[in-house]
Each structure stands twice: as C-alpha cells, then as structure tokens.
C-alpha cells in the first residue's frame with residue numbers, strides 16, 4: 068500500500084511539471100512578448116509611447132504578410148524559401164511599372180502581382196509535378212528569381228527620375244496613391260486585414276480545412292477524395308501571392324526598388340511562422356500565431372535599437388531570443 | 402539464458418487516466434514463464450494501455466508492478482526491456498526501421514545500447530547473432546534484406562526475433578494476427594507454442610478473434626471499460642461467456658443479414674487492369690442493394706482491386722460503369738465525385754488523420770454537404786452528424802473533439818469506416834473494414850452496411866475472412882493471382898469451396 072501512495076505522489080509531482088511545461092508551450096510566446104514590453108518600458112520610457120507602438124507595427128507589417136504566405140505553405144506540409152526573392156521581384160516590377168512604363172496605380176500593382184505569380188507556377192511544377200523536395204526546389208527558385216530581378220533592372224536599382232542603365236531617360240512618377248500604401252496607418256490596416264482574412268479562410272472554410280488535411284496525412288487526404296495536388300499548388304500560389312503583396316508594400320514604403328531588398332525578410336518571416344505554430348496551443352501553422360510571432364520579432368528589434376545595441380550585434384541578441392522562444396515552444400512537444 | 406527457471410510479473414491495482422478518459426481502474430494482471438495468456442476486451446477496454454504500462458510507455462499510472470515478488474519500477478521503456486519484457490505493438494511498422502537490413506533491425510538494441518566504449522560495429526558478430534535468432538523464429542530470409550522489402554507477417558517475426566535477441570522472458574503481442582492470413586496465423590501460433598513450451602517465454606496475446614484465443618491460450622483475462630471483469634483458465638470459458646463478459650450484455654453473434662430487394666445492375670467493371678499489373682482482366686458487377694464479397698488469400702489482389710476501382714492506383718485498361726455510364730476515374734477525387742467510396746485497409750496510414758479531432762475526420766469525405774455556397778463550413782451541423790455516427794458505431798471517445806490519435810486501435814478503425822457512412826455515395830467499397838474491431842462493433846458495422854444496401858446502394862466487401870463473407874454477402878467473387886477466378890452465389894457455396902478457389906483450384 069505504501070508503495071502505491073508514494074507512486075501516487077510521484078505521479079502528482081510529475082504532472083505539475085507537465086502542466087507547467089504545457090502552459091509555457093501554449094503561452095510562452097505571449098509571455099515573452101509581455102516580458103519584453105515591460106523590460107523595454109522600464110529601461111527606455113519612450114518605448115511604450117503610442118507613436119513607438121505604431122512604429123513597431125509599421126515595421127512588422129511586411130514581415131507579417133510574407134510570413135502569412137509561408138504559413139500557408141506550411142499548412143500543406145510544404146515550405147517556401149523563395150518568398151524573399153518574390154518580395155524583391157514584385158518590388159522591382161511595381162516600381163518599373165510606374166517609373167519606366169508610366170502605368171496607373173491599380174494596373175501597375177495588378178501587373179506586378181500577376182507576373183510575380185510565375186514563381187508559384189515554377190515552384191508548384193517542381194514540387195508537385197516533378198516531386199522535388201520543397202526546401203530544395205524553392206531554394207533553387209529563390210536564386211533564379213534573385214537573378215531574374217537583377218537581370219530585369221540590368222543589375223541596378225530603380226527610382227523616380229533615374230535613367231535606365233542603358234541611359235534611356237525615364238519620365239514616370241510614382242503615384243501618391245501608391246505611396247500611401249506604405250504609410251501608417253494604411254500599411255498596418257492592410258496587414259491586419261490580410262491576417263484576419265487568412266485566419267477566416269484557414270479556419271472556417273472548406274479549403275482551409277483541406278489544406279490542413281493535406282499537410283496532416285497526404286495519403287489519407289487523397290483517399291478521402293481531396294484533390295491533393297491541386298491544394299498543394301494552391302498553397303504555393305497563395306504563398307507567392309502574399310510575398311508579392313509584401314513586395315508591393317515594400318515598394319510603396321521606400322518608393323524605389325533596391326537590389327535584393329526582399330532577402331532580409333525571409334528569416335524573420337520564417338521565424339514568425341514557426342513561432343506561430345504553438346501560440347495558444349494550436350500546434351499548427353496559423354495566421355494569428357504568425358502575427359504574434361512577427362510582433363515578438365518586431366518588439367525585440369525595436370527595443371534593441373532603442374537601447375542602442377549596435378546594428379552589427381543586433382542579430383546575435385535577436386537570434387538568441389528567438390532560439391529561447393522556440394525552445395520553450397517546442398520542448399513540450401517531446 | 403535462464404531457460405528453465407520460472408519467473409513471473411505481477412501488476413497490481415493499476416489505474417491510469419488521460420484527459421477525459423479513465424482508461425484503467427484498479428486492474429490486477431499476472432503472467433508467468435512458459436504460458437500463453439490472452440488479454441481480451443472490447444475496443445477501448447484498455448488492453449493496449451495496460452500493456453503500454455508494462456512496456457514503460459507511461460509514467461503517470463498508479464499501482465505496483467512486481468517481478469518474482471520484488472517491487473520494480475517501470476517508468477521508461479528501458480526499465481521494461483531490462484526486466485526482459487518485449488512488446489510488439491499494434492502498429493508493427495512503427496517499431497522497425499524500413500531502410501535498415503533485417504540483421505540491423507534484429508540487433509537494434511545491441512547496436513544502440515550494448516556498444517559500451519567501442520566506436521566500431523562488429524558486423525561479423527552482429528550478422529552471426531541475427532542469423533541465429535532468425536532461425537529461432539523460423540524465418541528463412543537473407544539477413545541482408547531491407548525490412549521495407551518484407552511482408553507484414555515477416556516483420557512480426559523480425560520483431561519477435563528482436564525480442565529474443567534481447568533475452569526477453571516475456572513477450573507481448575498486441576493484435577498480431579489482425580493483418581495476417583490463416584496460414585500466416587497458423588505459423589505464428591506454432592512459433593508462439595515453441596517459445597512458450599521449449600524456450601520458457603511467457604506470452605501475452607491480444608486478439609479480437611475468439612477462436613484464436615481458444616486455439617492457443619492457457620488463461621484468459623477479460624477487461625471491460627478499464628476494469629478486469631474475469632480471469633480463468635480457458636477451459637472454463639465458452640465463447641459465449643467471453644463475449645458476454647466483454648460487452649457486459651447478452652449477445653447474439655450471428656451476422657444480421659437484412660433481406661433486401663435486389664434491383665438491376667448498378668455498377669460494372671469490365672476487363673480492368675492496373676497500369677503496373679497489380680491486377681489484370683477483372684470483371685465484376687454489383688446490383689442495387691446487393692452486397693458483393695471479394696475474397697481470396699492475403700496477396701491475391703483484393704486491396705489492389707479496391708484501389709484501382711477507386712483511382713488510387715492507375716488504371717491501365719478496362720471500363721468502370723455506373724448506371725450504364727462509363728466513368729472517367731484518374732484519382733480518388735474523381736472517383737468520389739462520381740459516386741464511389743472506399744474504406745481503405747490501413748487505417749493509420751490511409752484512413753484517418755490522427756492529429757485531427759474525431760468530428761473533422763468523420764466529415765472530411767463529405768465536407769461539401771457541410772459547407773454553404775461560399776464554402777464556409779457549418780461546424781454545428783458537422784458535430785451533429787459526427788455525434789450521430791459516434792453513437793451508431795459506438796465509437797469510444799470522451800467527445801467528438803478528441804484527437805483520433807488518442808482513440809484505441811479499433812475505435813480509429815470505426816472512424817475510418819464512419820466517415821464514408823456519412824458521405825453519400827452510390828457504390829461503397831470496403832477493404833477489410835472489421836480489422837481490429839470487437840465483435841459488438843463488427844455487428845454494428847454490418848448493420849450499417851445492411852442499411853446502405855436497403856437504401857439501394859451497391860456494396861463491394863473485400864475480406865480474407867471467409868466467415869464474414871459468408872455472413873454478409875449475396876454473391877462472392879474469389880480472387881487468385883491478381884484476378885477474379887470464380888463467381889459464387891453465397892447461399893449455394895461453402896467455406897471449403899471458397900478456399901479451394903482461393904488456393905488456385907480449378
């Protein structure tokens with residue numbers, strides 16, 4: 068009998084540990100954000116001003132939208148590394164539409180997104196048809212489109228009034244309406260609308276359900292009558308679509324196209340999407356979680372800059388905190 | 402190895418809970434060397450859970466375990482292995498590494514745990530030992546063969562060999578016979594007898610096939626709803642007693658075949674061949690309201706036939722005709738759209754999404770019926786439909802929101818069947834749908850299939866269990882060597898005749 072009771076208390080103790088672990092697994096990311104907010108506010112009082120909060124949200128808006136694309140590729144158990152190149156490509160395209168070809172705002176944006184979707188065509192062909200491992204396929208495509216964007220501009224940047232590389236003068240102007248997209252609050256609103264829409268799409272529609280099913284067990288999904296290849300293709304198209312919107316937002320914000328401007332968005336976006344997995348215990352790629360993940364990344368970066376951590380050391384701290392957040396999140400998954 | 406010394410393991414007052422489920426309550430269980438002990442109970446009764454406790458999978462149970470009378474602490478698989486307990490779990494594949502050779506798989510524990518400070522593998526020794534164990538389980542295969550290339554029955558033997566390699570004194574076999582043919586089962590039993598009688602191994606055997614229990618076991622323990630309800634030598638039980646103990650009620654085991662007016666031809670297959678020859682030249686017809694059996698030995702091509710009709714394998718040539726119209730099937734998606742449904746054979750790989758809740762699994766094949774015209778899913782109506790099927794099939798789950806991974810094996814199978822019962826198809830194909838489900842649930846599944854038939858659906862029922870085919874079908878096709886060799890009226894045939902044609906007789 069005594070053996071039984073000692074066994075019991077042991078079991079209890081274990082389960083308290085397990086509960087704590089579970090709790091951190093679910094809420095670790097939010098706790099980390101809360102902790103960082105308090106910490107930075109104490110260290111740097113201006114940190115908590117409304118204006119600074121707005122700055123944070125403005126700074127994460129592009130990363131979030133790109134991360135939403137990655138999130139969708141993750142739902143089908145895929146992975147899209149090419150999003151950074153798509154951002155660059157779409158930025159380059161949209162600016163060239165205005166500066167080189169003097170298109171209007173709507174047409175320029177539409178064409179830029181449309182052409183950027185060619186990345187998705189290639190991605191899904193390589194992955195779904197030729198069955199190349201997604202990481203490798205999108206890595207290859209990432210390089211291809213970095214090159215395509217550079218080739219398109221002739222290896223330089225584009226901005227208003229700047230002649231083309233071959234010396235042809237340009238007369239196009241970047242429309243004011245377009246520039247507005249890159250400014251607060253519009254850029255923030257755009258991000259929130261996208262997050263909300265994708266959240267609803269993934270959780271409340273048939274198609275969202277199917278995407279998760281395909282990611283959960285491809286063979287079972289196929290034998291349930293879900294057109295698996297079609298949904299995998301859709302996922303890569305949506306991924307490229309949101310990345311190209313990210314590129315448009317970038318173009319609107321900086322008003323020009325820079326060499327490889329999108330590359331820097333890849334890593335924080337990947338981090339945001341992966342951190343998002345576990346937020347509130349969803350344990351699946353999901354839109355709200357991804358937003359939370361992006362907020363974590365944004366708060367961290369903003370706070371560190373305000374603490375005047377030199378830019379060259381920023382990545383060390385950023386990487387460390389991300390590793391800790393991920394550790395807290397994934398450790399409970401045993 | 403202490404080959405003649407008697408050992409015993411005793412579990413006392415074992416209780417374990419999972420969120421929302423009390424899986425075991427105060428269960429006592431004892432096993433001694435050299436005996437074969439059956440552990441039986443309905444789906445979800447707690448058999449696998451009890452064995453996982455013994456195997457060190459869980460550490461949050463209550464109760465004590467003693468080995469030869471001294472208390473032992475089993476909290477990890479390692480603890481259990483050290484005591485000489487080896488478990489062959491319900492899903493054989495998960496325990497083997499497919500791209501390693503048989504030798505490496507057998508000697509896995511030795512390779513992983515007994516290396517000491519050596520950095521190089523003594524391949525010669527490993528191979529010699531592996532060969533020896535393979536001989537002891539009567540498996541005549543090259544030890545360099547990769548595990549992915551051997552049959553399921555052989556994989557089980559390989560796992561038994563691994564148990565022997567670990568000097569196991571106790572062997573737990575959780576539903577090992579579910580995927581086996583009759584011959585393979587007989588061979589496994591021979592091996593079990595040899596291990597128990599000549600090698601002093603104590604064996605715990607779990608199965609839902611009662612005749613097997615009577616054939617091989619000495620003692621029977623029956624669980625119901627997580628409690629032990631009976632334990633006696635097999636000689637003191639009748640099959641009827643056992644079923645009543647399992648289900649807790651009187652039970653009539655005869656198959657409930659409903660009388661249905663059979664209509665005109667609904668579905669036809671003409672000269673169907675699979676692109677890579679998995680089946681060839683198959684002809685088959687199903688009338689409205691008719692249940693057509695497809696039987697044959699394991700490996701005769703039943704599963705391949707089901708999958709080819711459903712577009713899961715590639716059709717090479719031939720026609721599939723529904724209501725007189727030829728169908729164009731190039732994927733399961735197109736098959737479902739044109740009115741076909743398939744309950745596949747391997748539930749975990751093909752039938753269910755283990756990470757999703759029960760209700761999402763149950764509606765996945767018919768989500769259109771639960772979506773509005775903007776493709777938004779109506780979760781409320783989904784849950785209503787799910788609850789209905791949970792009741793009808795007696796799926797043991799705390800609620801429709803439970804993850805399927807947490808259901809017992811047989812209850813997962815019920816989910817795999819249930820999702821097609823919700824879907825509205827014209828022709829239903831069942832591939833071994835009762836694998837691993839208890840007698841009560843089998844009864845329920847048959848009743849629901851009978852209902853589909855009386856609604857005028859066509860049913861193809863593939864199974865290697867001839868008694869089932871005899872009980873449920875109106876007509877039977879026998880497969881041999883990848884094609885149908887004989888068509889029989891069920892009422893006019895016998896098990897012997899079916900067996901004769903299954904074995905290639907003409």
Ligand SMILES: Nc1ncnc2c1ncn2[C@@H]1O[C@H](COP(=O)(O)OP(=O)(O)OP(=O)(O)O)[C@@H](O)[C@H]1O
Nearest residue numbers: 419424444445446447448449450807808809810811
């Ligand atoms: N990890 C888990 N989490 C939650 N519930 C569980 C878990 N494992 C088992 N259960 C529940 O405990 C009960 C007993 O399950 P168990 O797998 O032992 O049944 P079983 O007797 O082996 O049934 P079957 O014949 O279907 O294999 C079931 O209701 C099951 O849903």
Ligand SMILES: [Mg+2]
Nearest residue numbers: 448449809810
């Ligand atoms: Mg079980």
